[in-house]
Amino acid sequence: MTTEPSRARGQEPVPYAGIAWSPSGYEVAVLGADGRELRPPALFAPRRAADMIAYLRGFGPRLVTAVESTNGILDGRLMAAGLTVHRADPHLLPGRPGFGSVPARAIAEAGRSRLPSLTRLVRTRGTQTGREEEIDSWIASSHDALARLTRAGQAVSHGSRDRREVALTFDDGPLPPYTGQVLDVLERYGVPGTFFCVGMNARAYPEELARMREQGHTVANHTWSHPFLPELERSQLTEQLERTREALAEASGAPPSRLFRPPYGARTPEVLDWLAQTGSRVALWDVAPDDWTMPGADTIARIILDQVRPGSVVLLHDGGGDRSQTVAALPAVIEGLLADGYRFVGVEELTRTADARTAA
Known part of the structure; x- marks a missing residue:
C-alpha cells in the first residue's frame, strides 16, 4: 500500500491518470485533484504505446498513473520511463465488460479518491506486486x-x-x-x-x-x-x-x-x-x-x-x-x-x- 503524495505549499496539485484497454487500443484519462478532467480522454492504438508514455510524462513528475489488474503488459515500460504506477484491483472499480477494462476515467478516479487502497508497483516485482x-x-x-x-x-x-x-x-x-x-x-x-x-x-x-x-x-x-x-x-x-x-x-x-x-x-x-x-x-x-x-x-x-x-x-x-x-x-x-x-x-x-x- 501507499499513501497519497504530499502536496507541498507552492507545488501544483497532483494529477491522476488512468489507463484503460479495449480491442482497439488504450484510453488515457487524466484528472486534477478536484476530479475534473485536465484534458479530454486520449486514445492510442496498440502500436503507439511509446507515444502514450510520452503523453503521460508530459504531465510532470508528480503524475500518479493507475492501471487495472487485467492490464499486465504496460507497467514495466511505464516504470522504466520514470512514471509512478499503481494497480487498482476489481473491488475498487465498477464491473468490467466482457472484453476490455473499465473506463479510463473510473481508473483515474480510483487513484484520485482511493490511492491508499491501490498498490504501488515495483519494477522488480511487476504487475503482481503485493500479490x-x-x-x-x-x-x-x-x-x-x-x-x-x-x-x-x-x-x-x-x-x-x-x-x-x-x-x-x-x-x-x-x-x-x-x-x-x-x-x-x-x-x-x-x-x-x-x-x-x-x-x-x-x-x-x-x-x-x-x-x-x-x-x-x-x-x-x-x-x-x-x-x-x-x-x-x-x-x-x-x-x-x-x-x-x-x-x-x-x-x-x-x-x-x-x-x-x-x-x-x-x-x-x-x-x-x-x-x-x-x-x-x-x-x-x-x-x-x-x-x-x-x-x-x-x-x-x-x-x-x-x-x-x-x-x-x-x-x-x-x-x-x-x-x-x-x-x-x-x-x-x-x-x-x-x-x-x-x-x-x-x-x-x-x-x-x-x-x-x-x-x-
Missing part, C-alpha cells in the same frame, strides 16, 4: 488438477528427463526491437523458439509474427492483455483466448498452436478446468531466470545454464519492457547448452517426444 503470496496459494491449490491435466496430455511443465533436449520460450511479445533481435540470434544459431504472444501486441506488430512463422518458430497464446486469470469470469477468460487466437492467426497467416501459457503462471483448479474445456494445452516451465527484472545478461545466462535439466522448458521474455539483457544473454545460453550436448526443440516437439515414450 505474490496469493498467486503462490492459487498455484499450490492447483497441484492435483495440474497433475491430472499433465497425465491427460493437456498440460506440460517439462519434457522427458532422459533426453538432452531443451525448449526456449519467450513471453509477452512481440515488441520491437527486442523480438526482432531475439529472432536474429535464433536464426544465427538455427535454434527454434516458442513465442507466447499477447494479442494486443500481435495486433500492433503483425510483421514480427509473420517472421516467426517464416523462421519455423511456434506461435502460441498468452492472452490479449496479460490479466490475472483467477479474477476473470469464465466468459471473460474465453474472450481473452479466442480474440488472441484470431489475432495470432491473422498476423502470422496460420492457426496458432494449442499451447497456452497463463500470465504469471497464475491458476486455480477452476481456471485449469476452463482452459481444458477450450482445448488449450497449458504450457508452464521449470527454468525461470526472471530476466524481466533485468539482473544482468551474465546472471540470466548463468541461472539458465545452472538449472537446465534434460527436458527443461526455459521461460524468457521478448516483450513487456526492456529486454536487451535477454537478447545479450542468448548467445551464451545457446553456446553453453550446445557444448553440454543439448538439442534445442520447440515445446510441442519436446512434449511429443515425452508423450510417445509414455505411451510406449
Whole structure:
C-alpha cells in the first residue's frame, strides 16, 4: 500500500491518470485533484504505446498513473520511463465488460479518491506486486488438477528427463526491437523458439509474427492483455483466448498452436478446468531466470545454464519492457547448452517426444 503524495505549499496539485484497454487500443484519462478532467480522454492504438508514455510524462513528475489488474503488459515500460504506477484491483472499480477494462476515467478516479487502497508497483516485482503470496496459494491449490491435466496430455511443465533436449520460450511479445533481435540470434544459431504472444501486441506488430512463422518458430497464446486469470469470469477468460487466437492467426497467416501459457503462471483448479474445456494445452516451465527484472545478461545466462535439466522448458521474455539483457544473454545460453550436448526443440516437439515414450 501507499499513501497519497504530499502536496507541498507552492507545488501544483497532483494529477491522476488512468489507463484503460479495449480491442482497439488504450484510453488515457487524466484528472486534477478536484476530479475534473485536465484534458479530454486520449486514445492510442496498440502500436503507439511509446507515444502514450510520452503523453503521460508530459504531465510532470508528480503524475500518479493507475492501471487495472487485467492490464499486465504496460507497467514495466511505464516504470522504466520514470512514471509512478499503481494497480487498482476489481473491488475498487465498477464491473468490467466482457472484453476490455473499465473506463479510463473510473481508473483515474480510483487513484484520485482511493490511492491508499491501490498498490504501488515495483519494477522488480511487476504487475503482481503485493500479490505474490496469493498467486503462490492459487498455484499450490492447483497441484492435483495440474497433475491430472499433465497425465491427460493437456498440460506440460517439462519434457522427458532422459533426453538432452531443451525448449526456449519467450513471453509477452512481440515488441520491437527486442523480438526482432531475439529472432536474429535464433536464426544465427538455427535454434527454434516458442513465442507466447499477447494479442494486443500481435495486433500492433503483425510483421514480427509473420517472421516467426517464416523462421519455423511456434506461435502460441498468452492472452490479449496479460490479466490475472483467477479474477476473470469464465466468459471473460474465453474472450481473452479466442480474440488472441484470431489475432495470432491473422498476423502470422496460420492457426496458432494449442499451447497456452497463463500470465504469471497464475491458476486455480477452476481456471485449469476452463482452459481444458477450450482445448488449450497449458504450457508452464521449470527454468525461470526472471530476466524481466533485468539482473544482468551474465546472471540470466548463468541461472539458465545452472538449472537446465534434460527436458527443461526455459521461460524468457521478448516483450513487456526492456529486454536487451535477454537478447545479450542468448548467445551464451545457446553456446553453453550446445557444448553440454543439448538439442534445442520447440515445446510441442519436446512434449511429443515425452508423450510417445509414455505411451510406449
